[in-house]
Amino acid sequence: MSEIHRLGVLTSGGDCAGLNAAIRAVVHRAIYTYGWTVYGIREANMGLMSRPLDYQELTLDLFQGNLLRMGGTILGTTNKGDPFAFPMPDGTTKDRSQEFIEGFHMLGLDALVVIGGDGSLMILDKLCQQGGLAMVGIPKTIDNDVNQTEFAIGFSTAIHVVVEALDRLQPTASSHHRVMILEVMGRDAGHIALSGGIAGGADVILVPEIPYSLDGIVAKIEEVRREGRRHALVVVAEGCKTADGTPLTVTWAGKQARYGGIGYYLSEKLAERIDTEVRVTALGHVQRGGQPTAQDRLLASSFGVHAVDLVAAGKFGRMVAWQDRGVVDVPISSVVGGSRLVDPDDAVVHTARGLGIYVGGDNTVPVKQSA
Ligand code: F6P
Numbered sequence: 001m002s003e004i005h006r007l008g009v010l011t012s013g014g015d016c017a018g019l020n021a022a023i024r025a026v027v028h029r030a031i032y033t034y035g036w037t038v039y040g041i042r043e044a045n046m047g048l049m050s051r052p053l054d055y056q057e058l059t060l061d062l063f064q065g066n067l068l069r070m071g072g073t074i075l076g077t078t079n080k081g082d083p084f085a086f087p088m089p090d091g092t093t094k095d096r097s098q099e100f101i102e103g104f105h106m107l108g109l110d111a112l113v114v115i116g117g118d119g120s121l122m123i124l125d126k127l128c129q130q131g132g133l134a135m136v137g138i139p140k141t142i143d144n145d146v147n148q149t150e151f152a153i154g155f156s157t158a159i160h161v162v163v164e165a166l167d168r169l170q171p172t173a174s175s176h177h178r179v180m181i182l183e184v185m186g187r188d189a190g191h192i193a194l195s196g197g198i199a200g201g202a203d204v205i206l207v208p209e210i211p212y213s214l215d216g217i218v219a220k221i222e223e224v225r226r227e228g229r230r231h232a233l234v235v236v237a238e239g240c241k242t243a244d245g246t247p248l249t250v251t252w253a254g255k256q257a258r259y260g261g262i263g264y265y266l267s268e269k270l271a272e273r274i275d276t277e278v279r280v281t282a283l284g285h286v287q288r289g290g291q292p293t294a295q296d297r298l299l300a301s302s303f304g305v306h307a308v309d310l311v312a313a314g315k316f317g318r319m320v321a322w323q324d325r326g327v328v329d330v331p332i333s334s335v336v337g338g339s340r341l342v343d344p345d346d347a348v349v350h351t352a353r354g355l356g357i358y359v360g361g362d363n364t365v366p367v368k369q370s371a
Contacts, residue, residue, distance in 0.1 A: 004311055007036050008104070008112040009058070011073040012044035012120035016142045016154025016288050018296035019073040020063075022115050025304020027058045034312055039107060043076040044116075045083055045124065048103030049096055055107060068297055071290050082123055101131030110134065111311045113304075117141035117152070121319060122336035128317075136310045137319035137332050138303045142287055145189035145339040148330045149321035153303065155191065156295040158287040162196025165283055166233055170201065173231035176277065179221060179270060181234045183263030183282040190237045190342040192287065194359075197235035198351060204232070204358045206262075208239035209342040210349070212360030217266070218273050220358035230276070236262050243269070302327045 009026050011019050023040065030036040038058040041047035047054040063070065083100050085093040104112065111134035114124045121137045128135040139146040142158035162184050173180040182202075186192040190207020197205035204220050206212050221232050238259035241247050250260035263280040270278050292300070299322060306320045306327045318329045342349065344361060352359045 004034065004036055004110045006039065006107070006109050007308070007311060008039045008041050008048075008055075008107065008109040009075075010041035010044055010047065010112065010114055011075050011077045011140075012114060012116035012124065013077060013079045013141065014117070014288065015071075015073050015077050016140055017071045017157035017290055017292035018153040018300040019077075019115060019140060020067045020070045021292055021297045021300035022138055022140070022153055022304045023058065023074065024062070024067040025301045026113050026308055027060065027062065029305045029308035030311075031060055034308070039109065040075045041112075044078045044081070044120070045100055045127070046078060046081060047075075048107070049083060049099045050103075051099075053103055053107055068301075069291050071288075071292065079119075083127060084123070097127055097130060100127050101133065104131065104133050111136070111316070113138060113307050113311065115140050115153070117143070118146045118336055118339060121146075121332055125317065125332045125336065134311070134314075134316040135332075136307045136316060137335075138300075138307050139319060139321065139335075142192060143186045143189045143339075144191040145187070145341065146319075147335045147338060147340045148319070149323065149335075149340075151295075151299055151322045153296055153300045154288070154292075155195075156293045156299070157290065158185070158192050159196040159199065160293050161287045161290065162192060162235070162283065163200040165281065165286075166196070166200030166202065166235070169281065170231075170233060173233060177230035178277045178279055179232045179234060179274070181236060181263045181266055181270075181278065181280045183236050183238055183260070183280065185259075185283070185285075185287050186237045186239060187259060187339075188239045188341065189339055190239070193235050193237035194342055194348055194352060197233075198348070198355065198357070200233070200235070202233045202235040202357060204234040204236075205352055206234070206236040206240045206266075206360060207342050208237055208241070210344050210360040212240070212243065212358075214243050214269050214273065216358055216360060217270065221270070221274055221276065225276075232276075234266065236266060238262060 042054040140153035144155035248261040249257040
């Protein structure tokens, strides 16, 4: 057992639904069970690098019971500002890692719970190792690509939004006899597209992990038409490349490149080959907002309680994870350094193919032999 009195908690990386539910669970467990004082660090690692420090004490009466239901993160977050290569106004980068370590000690923290994706967990783990700081991680990301965990906080809500979008697109697609393309987030992972597309009744689902052909998409749309339906739903993950393998990005102000554009690329290519009208919806950040689903609230609550128990047991350098219908914990070192992508042989891909959805690759459906 470790001697803990003051626990810090921060959210890092892109936000998602369920972060506040995780913060609430950490606060409840730490105060009700262990009697600790909890401090919320603002703006991810920035709060401990700022002078004065940027933090707030988190108490049980926080937000009058509303925290579980709220989207976003009350602590703020950032997916920029790596302390090891912090971007300076003159365009150079500076190593500010020591400021974070000093900030941890200035606040008198005994341990830190970090709620982040694999990128954030990697950076925070490196910082904590450098300073000999006690840390436990909780995985979150709508992309659901953190290694070692079947689910990360935010994924359930994101696919719920995708399904709702498809539920709204289908009636208008049907009324106008159109092909509707829905571009969804996920970076290099196709989990959102695959799960959201199956649950939302897509005819075509394209993910970065499985190559596709324009011929394959056209063949599926023609097949649907032969069956008597004059509209189709196509879900494409933002990280998909063009049919000839070119990555697509959109450059925003400040010269920052983001995934985007594959939906419009596909619409142009399909319009050349089919006589059905094609329209595009790029779902974007609505996938990250809104109230968390029941599943995300449950996951966040389970993760928060287990993370605090790890701190109490002095088990640091570990991340909580969901495996085989329960919460476990794994070394953070086994999580970082790569993402959990869609396995083309996965049962979910098999389900999609079994439903007749075009997912690229060899679209035949091997029949599973029972033992
Ligand atoms: O990693 C989460 C995610 O929402 C990705 O799916 C998406 O590509 C990216 O973040 C968007 O980042 P930003 O909020 O910086 O635009």
